[in-house]
Amino acid sequence: MDVAIAGASGIGKHHAKWFHQAGARVVGFLGSSEERVAATSEALRAIFPFTGRGYWDFDRLLEVERPNVVDVCLPNGAHYDCAKRALAHGCHVLCEKPMVWDPAGAEQTLARARELVDLARRADRRLGICTQYAALLEHYLRLYQPVRGPLDGIESFYAEMETLARGRFRSAEEIWVDMGPHPLSLLLAWKPGGAIEPSSLVVELRGSEARARFDFSDASGTCRCEIAVRDLSAGQPLRRFGVNGFLVDCSGRPDADGTYCSVLSTPDQELLGADFMSLLVAQFARSAVEPDTLPLVPGEAGLRNLELQLQILQSA
Ligand SMILES: NC(=O)c1ccc[n+]([C@@H]2O[C@H](COP(=O)([O-])OP(=O)(O)OC[C@H]3O[C@@H](n4cnc5c(N)ncnc54)[C@H](OP(=O)(O)O)[C@@H]3O)[C@@H](O)[C@H]2O)c1
Structure with missing residues (x-):
């Protein structure tokens, strides 16, 4: 190829x-x-x-x-x-x-x-979109299930994501445009057919942070969501996600062979896996030659992500 x-x-x-x-x-x-x-x-x-x-x-x-x-x-x-x-x-x-x-x-x-x-x-x-955190689900469940049991339903979704500002100033809106697709892709990976209840949507764009709270409903029920993305002037950026109050931190570091890996951690456990973007790229390469393999995030999911991203931005 x-x-x-x-x-x-x-x-x-x-x-x-x-x-x-x-x-x-x-x-x-x-x-x-x-x-x-x-x-x-x-x-x-x-x-x-x-x-x-x-x-x-x-x-x-x-x-x-x-x-x-x-x-x-x-x-x-x-x-x-x-x-x-x-x-x-x-x-x-x-x-x-x-x-x-x-x-x-x-x-x-x-x-x-x-x-x-x-x-x-x-x-x-094939049309695929690079919101690689959608690859996190399977790894997340390996931490969730031993502690909480099978994930039968989702009552709440939480995502907090920071990026180093590296000396640049970005408005909260610019930060949302850049980072909003990541938490939304996780939410859509869990609830692909979900929609925001418009009357529940509260959005704050303030300083270097964009925050949204809303109810997200699909055929299986309604889930309360909170998403925050922000620029951080210095320090270690936080990337924290989870459902039903079971939150994991996501970071990256080289493994013993020097290969860059993703790391999911809770205060009690740590899980090393392939870097999420490398997984997404490898799946896309397969999808281009295997009729039964789809991109991790197909264009239709990227479009839905964009609709939600804009709906949130427009109600700020
Ligand atoms: N999924 C993720 O986690 C993630 C992370 C980072 C970025 N991104 C996304 O990736 C995209 C690129 O971001 P970046 O941070 O890599 O930006 P960047 O550092 O500014 O790189 C932009 C690239 O586009 C090229 N380019 C710009 N204008 C061009 C033109 N007129 N003709 C041809 N090439 C042109 C540049 O080439 P030259 O160097 O030759 O000018 C450069 O290689 C953005 O959409 C961003 O949202 C995603």
């Missing part, structure tokens, strides 16, 4: 490495200029045996390399155009979160996201 990474100098360079580790050939990447492409090629070669070529013209990349998969790791506002062109070229598309973000507003954003889902369906191509 031949993969091209659109935007490989930030998070995209890790995507390239994860595709390589999943057995794919990274044939090329897109950068913003000849100079940036040279620097990114070097950065890629430093983390895995990269032999592909860099481009600063996407059409030329598609024509010359003919990738089976395009992985979109560009800034949010550029996801739509790149994903659309890649799908039109017959590629499977893995796209960073949020799937689409359009400065023109929510209506345009959702229309474009729906268009991508529709294009992928009509072209019979």
Whole structure:
């Protein structure tokens, strides 16, 4: 499988490495200029045996390399155009979160996201979204069940997520746009058919924090949700999730062999597993060749995530 990474100098360079580790050939990447492409090629070669070529013209990349998969790791506002062109070229598309973000507003954003889902369906191509915390569920249950027993129902959902500000200032709204998809993807992994009860929704965008409280209902009942995302000026960012009051902290560190792992912990237990994004990338690579394997987060789930993200933002 031949993969091209659109935007490989930030998070995209890790995507390239994860595709390589999943057995794919990274044939090329897109950068913003000849100079940036040279620097990114070097950065890629430093983390895995990269032999592909860099481009600063996407059409030329598609024509010359003919990738089976395009992985979109560009800034949010550029996801739509790149994903659309890649799908039109017959590629499977893995796209960073949020799937689409359009400065023109929510209506345009959702229309474009729906268009991508529709294009992928009509072209019979995979469309996957990079909200990797959806891979956490199975690991979470391995901590939950020995303590609480089978997870029969969800009465409450809690997610708190911090990111280091690294000297930049972002408004609470910008923080929500960036980080909101992660807790929402966990909630949707648990309750894919759920919807927010509009009258229950309370949203606070204050300083460097966005917080939302709401009731989330599906056929199995209603669950009380609280989500907070914030920028942290210094220290160790917290990522805490859970249902029914059983909360786990999520972090990462290298294992004994030096491979970066995810770590889920409670005050009493710790569980090491594969990095969630590497799991998501590997599953996407499989989904592109195996008819019975779906992306961990398909485009339809990314679209639903975006609808909830915007619903929350609009009621702030
Ligand atoms: N799932 C997650 O946990 C996670 C984590 C981090 C980021 N993300 C998402 O990943 C995306 C990228 O974030 P990032 O932090 O990697 O951003 P970044 O560091 O700013 O990287 C953006 C990338 O896009 C390329 N690019 C920008 N403008 C371009 C243009 N006009 N033409 C061609 N290439 C262009 C840049 O290439 P040059 O270097 O050549 O300019 C760079 O490789 C965002 O959507 C973000 O939300 C997700």
